[in-house]
Amino acid sequence: MAFRNYILVCGGTACESSKASAIYDALVAECQAQGVSKDVQVVKTGCFGFCEQGPIVKILPEDSFYVRVKPEDAKELVSEHIVKGREVKRLLYDKDSSKKHAKVEDIKFYQKQFRIVLRNCGFIDPENIDEYIAREGYGALEKVLFEMTEDDVINELKIAGLRGRGGAGFPTWMKWNFSKQVESDDKFIVCNADEGDPGAYMDRSTLEGDPHSVLEAMTIAGHTIGANHGIIYIRAEYPLAIKRLEIAMKQARDYGLLGKNILGSGFDFDIEIRLGAGAFVCGEETALLASIEGHRGMPVPRPPFPAVRGLWSHPTVINNVETWANIPIIILKGGAWFERIGTPDSHGTKVFALTGKIRNSGLVEVPMGTTLREIIYDIGGGIANDKEFKAVQTGGPSGGVITKDYLDTPIDFGSLVKLGSMMGSGGMIVMDEDDCIVDVAKFYLNFTVDESCGKCAPCRVGGRSLSNILEKITKGDGTLDDLDKMAEIGNAMKKASLCALGQTAPNPILSTVKYFKDEYLAHIVEKKCPAGKCKSLITYSINVDKCIGCTACARKCPVQAISGERRAPHKIDPSLCIKCGVCLETCKFGAVEVH
Amino acid sequence: MAKMTLEELRKLRDKKKVEIKKRDVSDRDTHIIVGMGTCGIAAGGKVVLDTFLRELDSRHLDNVIVTQTGCMGLCYVEPTVEVISPGMPPVIYGKVDASVVKRIVDEHIVGKQMVSDHVFDRPSADIIKDGGK
Ligand SMILES: Cc1cc2nc3c(=O)[nH]c(=O)nc-3n(C[C@H](O)[C@H](O)[C@H](O)COP(=O)(O)O)c2cc1C
Ligand code: SF4
Ligand code: SF4
Ligand code: FES
Numbered sequence A: 001m002a003f004r005n006y007i008l009v010c011g012g013t014a015c016e017s018s019k020a021s022a023i024y025d026a027l028v029a030e031c032q033a034q035g036v037s038k039d040v041q042v043v044k045t046g047c048f049g050f051c052e053q054g055p056i057v058k059i060l061p062e063d064s065f066y067v068r069v070k071p072e073d074a075k076e077l078v079s080e081h082i083v084k085g086r087e088v089k090r091l092l093y094d095k096d097s098s099k100k101h102a103k104v105e106d107i108k109f110y111q112k113q114f115r116i117v118l119r120n121c122g123f124i125d126p127e128n129i130d131e132y133i134a135r136e137g138y139g140a141l142e143k144v145l146f147e148m149t150e151d152d153v154i155n156e157l158k159i160a161g162l163r164g165r166g167g168a169g170f171p172t173w174m175k176w177n178f179s180k181q182v183e184s185d186d187k188f189i190v191c192n193a194d195e196g197d198p199g200a201y202m203d204r205s206t207l208e209g210d211p212h213s214v215l216e217a218m219t220i221a222g223h224t225i226g227a228n229h230g231i232i233y234i235r236a237e238y239p240l241a242i243k244r245l246e247i248a249m250k251q252a253r254d255y256g257l258l259g260k261n262i263l264g265s266g267f268d269f270d271i272e273i274r275l276g277a278g279a280f281v282c283g284e285e286t287a288l289l290a291s292i293e294g295h296r297g298m299p300v301p302r303p304p305f306p307a308v309r310g311l312w313s314h315p316t317v318i319n320n321v322e323t324w325a326n327i328p329i330i331i332l333k334g335g336a337w338f339e340r341i342g343t344p345d346s347h348g349t350k351v352f353a354l355t356g357k358i359r360n361s362g363l364v365e366v367p368m369g370t371t372l373r374e375i376i377y378d379i380g381g382g383i384a385n386d387k388e389f390k391a392v393q394t395g396g397p398s399g400g401v402i403t404k405d406y407l408d409t410p411i412d413f414g415s416l417v418k419l420g421s422m423m424g425s426g427g428m429i430v431m432d433e434d435d436c437i438v439d440v441a442k443f444y445l446n447f448t449v450d451e452s453c454g455k456c457a458p459c460r461v462g463g464r465s466l467s468n469i470l471e472k473i474t475k476g477d478g479t480l481d482d483l484d485k486m487a488e489i490g491n492a493m494k495k496a497s498l499c500a501l502g503q504t505a506p507n508p509i510l511s512t513v514k515y516f517k518d519e520y521l522a523h524i525v526e527k528k529c530p531a532g533k534c535k536s537l538i539t540y541s542i543n544v545d546k547c548i549g550c551t552a553c554a555r556k557c558p559v560q561a562i563s564g565e566r567r568a569p570h571k572i573d574p575s576l577c578i579k580c581g582v583c584l585e586t587c588k589f590g591a592v593e594v595h
Numbered sequence B: 001m002a003k004m005t006l007e008e009l010r011k012l013r014d015k016k017k018v019e020i021k022k023r024d025v026s027d028r029d030t031h032i033i034v035g036m037g038t039c040g041i042a043a044g045g046k047v048v049l050d051t052f053l054r055e056l057d058s059r060h061l062d063n064v065i066v067t068q069t070g071c072m073g074l075c076y077v078e079p080t081v082e083v084i085s086p087g088m089p090p091v092i093y094g095k096v097d098a099s100v101v102k103r104i105v106d107e108h109i110v111g112k113q114m115v116s117d118h119v120f121d122r123p124s125a126d127i128i129k130d131g132g133k
Helices: A013-017 A020-033 A071-084 A129-134 A139-146 A150-160 A172-181 A202-209 A211-225 A239-254 A285-292 A321-333 A335-339 A372-379 A413-418 A437-451 A457-475 A481-496 A500-504 A507-515 A517-524 A552-556 A582-586 B006-021 B038-042 B045-058 B098-110 B125-129
Strands: A005-010 A040-045 A057-060 A064-066 A188-193 A229-235 A270-276 A316-320 A349-356 A362-367 A389-394 A400-403 A427-432 A540-542 A592-594 B030-035 B064-069 B081-084 B091-093
Touching: A005 A013, A005 A020, A005 A071, A013 A020, A013 A202, A013 A239, A020 A040, A020 A071, A057 A071, A064 A071, A129 A211, A129 A239, A129 B006, A139 A211, A139 A321, A139 B006, A150 A172, A150 A211, A150 A321, A150 A335, A172 A211, A172 A316, A188 A202, A188 A211, A188 A285, A188 A321, A202 A211, A202 A239, A202 A321, A202 A349, A211 A229, A211 A239, A211 A270, A211 A316, A211 A321, A229 A239, A229 A285, A239 A270, A270 A285, A285 A316, A316 A321, A321 A335, A349 A372, A362 A372, A372 A389, A389 A437, A400 A507, A437 A457, A437 A500, A437 A507, A437 A517, A457 A481, A457 A500, A457 A517, A481 A500, A481 A507, A481 A517, A507 A517, A540 A582, A552 A582, A582 A592, B030 B045, B038 B045, B045 B064, B045 B098, B081 B098, B091 B098
Parallel strands: A005 A040, A188 A229, A188 A316, A229 A270, A349 A427, B030 B064
Antiparallel strands: A005 A057, A057 A064, A349 A362, A389 A400, A389 A427, A540 A592, B030 B081, B081 B091
């Protein structure tokens, strides 16, 4: 059976929430109505990573990339593209291009990307195991069960040089090897799908778009270290990922790829899902395990490491979703293939969630060693609204900022740490000239302060004190010794906190003070916020030379702080002004000024 | 589907692989474009398109993309088909029917030989623009 066209409809969370299901249904109905349903297969896929422009519909073989599609567009897509073979120009991503087709390869967003983890996302139907199998799925498991020894598997991961993608970058083979070597009547495999970094969603997208890759990898690990139980710890706010996992697990069980005597090999392995309530600290591995055991999610000191003594005191291999998604392809293509991708320090690719003041936000997978400039300018299309680039934040609340001078640094685990940031799980937030760096530091710090479990004093007390100091600075009450005080507290937290949440919490402050000391000084000494963000430090006024007295601002001001006759210059009463900024946006003559 | 043996899994994969490959356009090197303007459709373009898909499928030629386009400006020899394949100049064939389709597949795509009697040159750009009228 040959189809003439394939219509791929994104079913990722972002697109789904903007009606992807309705679009899918409408397309199926239109194909029926226009008599082409035998020629066309409509497939729902995982996230294309281009959520900013969603809902996405891609039509093959022309490789036409349609963006912001609405259910009402289905009729035209079918009648024009499918029946008449004419692309629907107005919906194409690249509308004004002079070339014949807007092909996916032509979109810069995809050009520098290299997809290993996301290889199936946006291509296969994640709810159909046959499509995963068609893409060599469960072939790695076959190899592991019937052709390789346990040591071969570990050795292949060692050659690959795969390091954990959950943040710390620990070599995966070592972890597996520790667990394998421990004698125990029971062992566990855990998938960390807690994904708590603000702005991060790569794990969610992987699970939604290619759930079987994680199931296959966990089964491989089970066989390698001698475990028969797997647990996926996933936050309850990810309903679509949970649903796709449940469907995938059922299908794998039906096929005998999970459960007793897998493929007749004699090996038993099954997986269950545990829902987390979404506390950031529960992503930390020891807290996560405590939470699975039914205790409060609080970290415990390591060693012993979970690999040796983990869930219910049994050896437990815990890896991140993205780490898991890399495993099957490494086994299939060999560690040496993987080792060649990336840098000497970090091999393979990394998925980033690119957000903030960027033209094309979305999921990006690039080889390790790609520079920030390539990610932000070539893939991300540069800063939105032609503003000036200020900094990029990586590593979420544990990371720091990277400035213009370092945009050409090839990114890998080591280089980011050297710059005072870290890889983290892959959040990447771009800031422009309108972002206040002190405000950014405050945002991340307050996030970790809120999420601290409170078990140890350095994190609990230190975090709160840092937050108080930042608050003081943004209010205009900061003093010069505050900078030293923050460094002192920060360093104490780094040394004395029990888990990495507290140890890394000061990073956003320390790195912003290092690269943007001037901006801190402006707040402290001049009592000014150069970006115009910190309300206590700015005043709104009207430039009498520019104001033509159109009264637009006065009518919009929510607190009637603006007075003036028609056609005469207006005035803001600073004692009434709540600094909402509405007048600034309203004035067409640039008469409203912020200082 | 009941639990599978290793053999059954491999068989299923081989079967599904062929199906899903048809969707993957990333490393295809040969492109067949069928003219499906009003004139092309009237002259039998749909039959040509379907015959191509069937012929390629039965020969397991999975390096070929078949797409449609509007009028190529050669209405007097419709249905027309453009074939772009490695090692061959781009060629437009006219007066294509089911038997010519088979020849294009065998002679041009597999055999790397042009199909004589059916090659029509592309008219100059200004003719294309006004639709060959
Ligand atoms: C506060 C905190 C939060 C964390 N959150 C996550 C998370 O959401 N997902 C994750 O995979 N790892 C998270 N980690 C890292 C885990 O502790 C652990 O290193 C990781 O799951 C190991 O897997 P990997 O080796 O595959 O990276 C977090 C660590 C800390 C300290
Ligand atoms: S560092 Fe913070 S989050 Fe970690 S154990 Fe201590 S109080 Fe809890
Ligand atoms: S900033 Fe807001 S409150 Fe202040 S004058 Fe302008 S509109 Fe009024
Ligand atoms: S959810 Fe559709 S492109 Fe990301």
